[in-house]
Amino acid sequence: MARLLVRTIDGENAQRYMRGDVVAALPDDHIFGRMESLDVWTKEGLDPAKWPGGFAVVDMVGMTVADAQVYTAPAIDKRRAMRIDLDALERRDPAGGRDTLRTQGQITRTASEVMTAFQVKP
Amino acid sequence: MTVSTIKSSGGDYTTLTAWEAAQAATLSAPAEAECYNFALDDTLQISGITTSSSNYIRIYTPTAERHDGRSRAVSGTGFRIQRSADGGATVSIAANHVRFEGVEVAGTSTSTTVFTCEFGTFASGANDIRIEQCIIHDTRTGTSYTANFSVANLVMALRNTIIYGSQRTLDCRNAQTVTIENCTFWRHAAQLGIVADTELTCKNTYSGHTGAAAEDFWTGGASPTGNNNISSDTSQATDYTAGVSSIAGSAVFTSVTSGSEDFRLLSGTNALVDAGATLGSVTTDIIGTARPQGGSYDVGAFERIVVASGFFGRWWYDMSGVGNV
Numbered sequence: 536m537a538r539l540l541v542r543t544i545d546g547e548n549a550q551r552y553m554r555g556d557v558v559a560a561l562p563d564d565h566i567f568g569r570m571e572s573l574d575v576w577t578k579e580g581l582d583p584a585k586w587p588g589g590f591a592v593v594d595m596v597g598m599t600v601a602d603a604q605v606y607t608a609p610a611i612d613k614r615r616a617m618r619i620d621l622d623a624l625e626r627r628d629p630a631g632g633r634d635t636l637r638t639q640g641q642i643t644r645t646a647s648e649v650m651t652a653f654q655v656k657p
Numbered sequence: 658m659t660v661s662t663i664k665s666s667g668g669d670y671t672t673l674t675a676w677e678a679a680q681a682a683t684l685s686a687p688a689e690a691e692c693y694n695f696a697l698d699d700t701l702q703i704s705g706i707t708t709s710s711s712n713y714i715r716i717y718t719p720t721a722e723r724h725d726g727r728s729r730a731v732s733g734t735g736f737r738i739q740r741s742a743d744g745g746a747t748v749s750i751a752a753n754h755v756r757f758e759g760v761e762v763a764g765t766s767t768s769t770t771v772f773t774c775e776f777g778t779f780a781s782g783a784n785d786i787r788i789e790q791c792i793i794h795d796t797r798t799g800t801s802y803t804a805n806f807s808v809a810n811l812v813m814a815l816r817n818t819i820i821y822g823s824q825r826t827l828d829c830r831n832a833q834t835v836t837i838e839n840c841t842f843w844r845h846a847a848q849l850g851i852v853a854d855t856e857l858t859c860k861n862t863y864s865g866h867t868g869a870a871a872e873d874f875w876t877g878g879a880s881p882t883g884n885n886n887i888s889s890d891t892s893q894a895t896d897y898t899a900g901v902s903s904i905a906g907s908a909v910f911t912s913v914t915s916g917s918e919d920f921r922l923l924s925g926t927n928a929l930v931d932a933g934a935t936l937g938s939v940t941t942d943i944i945g946t947a948r949p950q951g952g953s954y955d956v957g958a959f960e961r962i963v964v965a966s967g968f969f970g971r972w973w974y975d976m977s978g979v980g981n982v
Contacts, residue, residue: 540672540675542678546678546682546705547681547682547683547705548682548705549705550704550705550751551678551682551704551705551706552678558672558674558675558678559672559674559675559699561671561672565671566666566671567671568662568663568664568666568667568668568669568670568671568675569668569669570661570669570670570675570676570679571670571671571672571675587679589678589679590675590678590679604742607700609702609745614702
């Protein structure tokens with residue numbers, strides 16, 4: 536399984552990461568830093584309300600890290616050629632976990648669900 | 658100043674890419690990434706950030722976490738950022754004020770240029786890129802450069818840094834000003850070393866290679882300036898040879914063997930020892946040893962340690978047999 540670290544806010548200019556850009560694709564046993572993951576921040580006893588934010592973790596069940604690296608490919612004038620529609624991804628949860636991205640900063644989906652949520656940037 | 662830790666676990670970030678992504682587009686204070694002892698597979702692009710001489714980006718490894726002058730692959734220690742996938746640089750810079758200190762930057766694929774400054778991104782008279790006490794290397798098979806600084810308006814300084822690989826070392830043509838001081842460059846093939854014109858001032862630096870004849874200090878047009886440099890080969894017509902003497906790498910370094918590179922200076926008579934000039938901008942070597950240790954600066958990234966003994970009239974001896982162990 537691959538873990539995607541995704542930017543959740545737009546950068547201030549075109550050279551910065553934008554919402555939905557995959558910053559890094561990592562193996563499923565990767566433990567993020569406190570500034571990357573709200574879950575880690577909270578487990579360290581820090582106040583969730585004070586987490587700086589800006590990132591979400593998307594776990595892709597059934598996709599290898601090597602295959603997930605395709606989502607970190609840059610474009611000529613952008614950090615990433617593709618973006619993931621985080622809102623669409625969240626709506627795909629049929630079991631009532633609709634708010635895990637917004638409230639927990641992470642979500643787990645199958646590879647096919649995540650792949651469907653990706654779009655090539657214009 | 659904002660300092661963030663980059664660690665394999667327990668830090669602020671686990672990748673430099675995420676750290677860079679979190680930086681403001683305009684810095685109001687220095688942004689510093691303090692990198693700890695681990696190997697990071699990452700691709701770092703620094704771009705879209707407005708810096709200044711006082712609000713710069715600094716990526717460094719604390720002294721206790723640093724390399725010992727050898728690659729982590731050889732010594733097992735230090736912070737290393739590496740890119741294993743083909744295509745793209747391990748580190749690319751498109752910001753005006755950036756400093757790297759005590760970091761190993763590697764490319765482990767066959768086609769990665771390891772360290773590059775991006776074209777068209779540097780403002781004339783308003784940039785300052787510094788690479789100090791770093792190790793930069795690759796395993797490429799194509800004939801491009803391990804480090805590419807051939808960018809208009811670039812003002813850059815490399816000090817106490819080692820660059821090695823199987824192909825060309827670095828290109829700094831077209832840059833505005835490039836200062837190279839007390840560096841060691843090595844190629845495991847008959848390829849070009851430093852490729853430069855008048856933008857370069859190079860001092861106390863060794864550039865060498867194995868194999869057939871090739872330019873260690875290539876200059877195709879107007880020559881760079883500098884002094885107290887040494888290469889393994891000054892035979893080519895397009896070599897910059899002013900004041901450059903020729904010394905084989907195997908005669909002065911601990912190991913120039915691919916995969917076990919060790920550029921600490923051999924004990925005993927060594928042509929690099931005390932062969933350098935005094936440089937006000939360089940007071941230590943790649944691992945922090947004060948310069949000079951003997952009568953003069955050594956050439957290359959390492960300063961060989963000598964200790965005064967005072968016994969039997971023998972005033973100086975090599976403490977360990979190998980410099981800086």
